[in-house]
Structure formats: C-alpha cells, structure tokens
Amino acid sequence: TFQFIKHDTLPTNNSICYNCFVSKSENGQVQEMMKINQKYKQNYQMLLFCNKTRLLIEYNENNNTFQFQKLPVCHDMKPLFKCAYVYINNVILFFGGWNINNVVSKSVHKYSIQEKKWMTFQKPLPSPLRDCVAILSEDNTYVHIIGGVNDGYKSMSTHMKTEVREWLSEEEMKKEEEKDSDSEMNKIVKKKDVKNVNVEIFFVLFVFD
Known part of the structure; x- marks a missing residue:
C-alpha cells in the first residue's frame, strides 16, 4: 500500500527524468530488519543521479524529515542521463547514456558509494546506447543489458551479457x-x-x- 509521507523539494535546478534512483540498503536486509522488529523506526538513504544532479537523500522516519547531501560529480558523465544501471555491493554501474548535446555514449562508469569515488572504464560498450535497461542475474554474476536506442536514433532489440567481475x-x-x-x-x-x-x-x- 502506498502512503503519502511528506512534500519536499529537491535542491536542484535540473529537471529529473530518466534518472538512476536506488536505495542504499539491500532489499533483503530492509525486509529482514522490518520482520525482526517493526516498532523501531529508522533512517532510509537513497541515491539520485540525473543529468548534473547527484544527491544522497536521507529520510528520518521518526521526525518525518528529508535531508539532502550533494555527491561528487564525474566530469566524464556530468551531463549524462538515460543510462542503464545496476546496484551491487555498494557499487553502481552505469552503461551508456545520452547528453544534452544529443551525443549517445558507449562508456561504462562506476560509482563507489562507500568511497564516494567515480571511475570511468577504458573498456566501453560495443556500440553507443541509451534508453536501455540493465538487470542482474539471479546469482549476481552477470549483467544483462537489453534494448535501447543507438546513436542513429534507431531502436535496438539487442541483448548484451557481461560478467560482473569485469567491472568490480x-x-x-x-x-x-x-x-x-x-x-x-x-x-x-x-x-x-x-x-x-x-x-x-x-x-x-x-x-x-
């Protein structure tokens, strides 16, 4: 069941769309914590990446308040959005994307949540791609990158498979x-x-x- 929590404003001048939005806690850990003791409320942390916006969002359930912290920017992907992404073990992997100059990227980036550091890989995707979707295999050993649009604005029905260990x-x-x-x-x-x-x-x- 959905519940309205609070109305608040993100500290950004950019429009938010085609974004990367993840919870810092693993879903399984959150569910287990709720099962163990539901009477204790807690803080929830989420990360938002979109265009030039990089935010750590913290929600305090006891006080019903949001706090926002700006995160470091990766200059190689500063204006990039419409990326595919996966979150695994405190790391977010970004694949492809599109910038405000209508350039489609084939770069792969990594953001370490714990270290608050960015890394751009020398090894790119086989071809530029945006509006694609990335999902992890059930055992977290592979990333599947599905669909998307190439730099010729052509919809793709591709399915790329890459090992997680290549990027971690x-x-x-x-x-x-x-x-x-x-x-x-x-x-x-x-x-x-x-x-x-x-x-x-x-x-x-x-x-x-």
Missing part, C-alpha cells in the same frame, strides 16, 4: 562472495528450523492421539 575490483567481488555465503547459511538455518518445527508438531499430535 577483487575486494568488491570478495564482499559479494561473502554476502552470498551468508545468504546460503541463512537458508540452511531456516530449513533446519522448519524441520524441527515439523518434528515437534508430529510428536504433539502423536501424544494427543
């Missing part, structure tokens, strides 16, 4: 592997708990019979 550092990949390992352990623990519950229920039914 060894340290970032290690964190991702640790996260996957923790996730698998949680699944095993939950399965064991389910089995224990089933055994207890069977025993109780047997006694009453």
Whole structure:
C-alpha cells in the first residue's frame, strides 16, 4: 500500500527524468530488519543521479524529515542521463547514456558509494546506447543489458551479457562472495528450523492421539 509521507523539494535546478534512483540498503536486509522488529523506526538513504544532479537523500522516519547531501560529480558523465544501471555491493554501474548535446555514449562508469569515488572504464560498450535497461542475474554474476536506442536514433532489440567481475575490483567481488555465503547459511538455518518445527508438531499430535 502506498502512503503519502511528506512534500519536499529537491535542491536542484535540473529537471529529473530518466534518472538512476536506488536505495542504499539491500532489499533483503530492509525486509529482514522490518520482520525482526517493526516498532523501531529508522533512517532510509537513497541515491539520485540525473543529468548534473547527484544527491544522497536521507529520510528520518521518526521526525518525518528529508535531508539532502550533494555527491561528487564525474566530469566524464556530468551531463549524462538515460543510462542503464545496476546496484551491487555498494557499487553502481552505469552503461551508456545520452547528453544534452544529443551525443549517445558507449562508456561504462562506476560509482563507489562507500568511497564516494567515480571511475570511468577504458573498456566501453560495443556500440553507443541509451534508453536501455540493465538487470542482474539471479546469482549476481552477470549483467544483462537489453534494448535501447543507438546513436542513429534507431531502436535496438539487442541483448548484451557481461560478467560482473569485469567491472568490480577483487575486494568488491570478495564482499559479494561473502554476502552470498551468508545468504546460503541463512537458508540452511531456516530449513533446519522448519524441520524441527515439523518434528515437534508430529510428536504433539502423536501424544494427543
């Protein structure tokens, strides 16, 4: 269910459209936190990238207030929007895009949320692309870049597949592997708990019979 929270104004003079908007917390972590204890309210952090706008948005649920912090700008992609993007392990990867001079890009950029640093890769996409969509595979090992428009304003029905490890550092990949390992352990623990519950229920039914 959607709920109106508050009306506020973004600190920018740019129009916001075709933007990158992500939550800083992993969806699974947020859901788990809400399940554990719903009575404790918290701060939510979101990131917004669009054209020249780079913002960290923090929402305080207790006070119902928004705070905005400007983030560093990558000069190579300063006027860029209509990018495809994925968020993985505190890193956002940007693919392609379009600028105000009607130039379609084939560059790939990375923003580290923890370090607040940008990086432009030497290896670009095979061709310029905008208005495309990027999604992660279920196991977070591949990025799929689908569709889009090329520099000739022609709609593309392409599907590119690239390995995540090509764009993340060894340290970032290690964190991702640790996260996957923790996730698998949680699944095993939950399965064991389910089995224990089933055994207890069977025993109780047997006694009453």
